[in-house]
Amino acid sequence: MVATLVLAGTLVVPNLIKVTHAADASNYPSRPVHYVIPFGPGGESDITARLQQPIFQKMTGQNMIIEYKSGGGGAVGWSQLNSMKGDGYTIMGTNLPHIIVKPMMGNVGFKTKDITNVYMFEYTPDAILVAKDSPFKTLDDLIAYAKKHPGMLTMSGSGSGTANHLANVRFDNITGAKTTYIPFKGTGAAYTALRGGQVKAEWGYSTVAANHPGEVRMLAVATDKRMEIFPKVPTFKEKKIDMVGGAYRGVAVPKSTSEPIRKKLSDLIGKINADPQFKKSLAKRGFVELNVPYDKMDAFMKKQTAKYTELVKKAGLVH
Numbered sequence: 001m002v003a004t005l006v007l008a009g010t011l012v013v014p015n016l017i018k019v020t021h022a023a024d025a026s027n028y029p030s031r032p033v034h035y036v037i038p039f040g041p042g043g044e045s046d047i048t049a050r051l052q053q054p055i056f057q058k059m060t061g062q063n064m065i066i067e068y069k070s071g072g073g074g075a076v077g078w079s080q081l082n083s084m085k086g087d088g089y090t091i092m093g094t095n096l097p098h099i100i101v102k103p104m105m106g107n108v109g110f111k112t113k114d115i116t117n118v119y120m121f122e123y124t125p126d127a128i129l130v131a132k133d134s135p136f137k138t139l140d141d142l143i144a145y146a147k148k149h150p151g152m153l154t155m156s157g158s159g160s161g162t163a164n165h166l167a168n169v170r171f172d173n174i175t176g177a178k179t180t181y182i183p184f185k186g187t188g189a190a191y192t193a194l195r196g197g198q199v200k201a202e203w204g205y206s207t208v209a210a211n212h213p214g215e216v217r218m219l220a221v222a223t224d225k226r227m228e229i230f231p232k233v234p235t236f237k238e239k240k241i242d243m244v245g246g247a248y249r250g251v252a253v254p255k256s257t258s259e260p261i262r263k264k265l266s267d268l269i270g271k272i273n274a275d276p277q278f279k280k281s282l283a284k285r286g287f288v289e290l291n292v293p294y295d296k297m298d299a300f301m302k303k304q305t306a307k308y309t310e311l312v313k314k315a316g317l318v319h
Contacts, residue, residue: 025260028088032063035251036084036092038077040070044124044187044207044287045093048249051281052121055272072108073159074098079109086256088265096120096248097308100301101161104309104318112305118262119269120250120292120300122282124205126167126222126243127233128155131194132215134201139219139239142201146177153179156190157203163247164190164203166311167222173314174241191216205246206230210286222246223288248290248304266294 033056037045049066056064069077077092078099084090099115102108128139136142146153157164160183168181182199184190187208194202195215202208202216206227209218218233222243226235236243251269253262270293272278282289292300312318 024087024258025264028261028264029060029062031089032065033088034065034067034090036067036069036077036090038069038071038074038093041068044205044247045095045249047285048122048282048287049093051278052269052272055275055278056268059268059271059275073102075102075108075110078115081110081252082114082255084254086254086258086261088253088257088261090254091118091265092252094250094252096250096304097161097163097166100305100308101166101312101317104312105161112301114255115252116255116257116262117250117252117297117301118266118294120248120290120297121269121273122287122290123246123248124163124207124286125227125246125288126163127204127206127209127246128171128219129194129202129204129208129216130200130219131197132217134217136201136219137217139234139236142219143175143177146175146179150178151180153177153201154182154199155179155201155203156182156184156193156199158187158190159183159185161312161315161317163205163245165315166308167243167246168203169311169315170243171236171241174243205286206288207286209233210284227286227288228283229286246288250292262294269293 035049037049039045053064053066074095081092094115094117100112103111130136155168157168165181165183168179172179184193187204190202190204191208193199206221209216210229218230220236220239221227221233222245223235224244226233270291273289273291279289
């Protein structure tokens with residue numbers, strides 16, 4: 001009899017766990033959620049989180065508490081993600097290409113497979129920018145110069161192995177131009193170099209043009225179609241250059257987080273993306289809405305990993 005009771009108990013426990021997880025998910029969130037940004041305050045990851053914050057609170061009635069765990073270009077935070085409690089009340093911002101490229105370049109404390117992304121909600125499109133008084137009036141002007149004077153077209157960008165750097169590699173490969181990419185510590189420093197005349201152009205983002213109207217000219221942007229706030233700026237695709245993308249941002253959870261909670265959080269982020277106020281706030285700042293939910297994440301990450309692996313090799317960052 002005793003043996004039968006123990007056996008029955010072991011058979012019942014998994015079902016009890018499933019029921020508990022489902023109940024937790026149905027009530028989620030029932031208390032404040034801590035949103036960890038693996039960068040310092042004031043950057044684009046912080047800005048987009050703060051745009052999400054009031055919508056999350058309006059929809060759930062719970063606070064979203066934004067915290068920072070910066071260092072190593074995000075690696076400090078991501079390397080600690082899976083040691084955090086997987087109950088859905090600690091979530092973390094993630095970025096591409098960072099979480100793919102960084103582990104390829106060395107030991108940074110985590111592997112890409114360690115990051116459990118539940119939603120990718122926006123991307124900041126790559127863009128080529130020049131100073132307002134630049135002789136390059138169009139993208140064709142810039143490409144013509146780069147082909148006529150190989151290596152003489154200097155372009156600033158944020159760091160090595162970043163969205164800016166890999167966009168430069170892809171651009172040169174597609175167009176046949178030979179430019180010289182100069183990495184700076186952050187988008188702000190790359191912009192300052194452009195404005196100070198240290199470089200002839202910048203690999204930046206549409207957000208740089210949105211933040212500095214009248215100071216720079218955006219020659220092309222890596223979106224599927226022209227942006228509403230920049231209707232006169234052509235896409236790279238219009239110029240027969242197959243480039244769509246930039247710096248992608250999403251939300252991840254510790255690996256121990258249950259499937260029901262992962263799906264519930266994914267649904268919540270999707271609802272925030274659908275909010276008219278959030279859409280407007282993203283667009284006017286130069287961000288582009290993206291909707292990759294949890295059930296589509298594996299395919300998305302597989303495609304992005306293949307793309308960035310090829311570009312990192314072409315950039316000579318790995319062999």
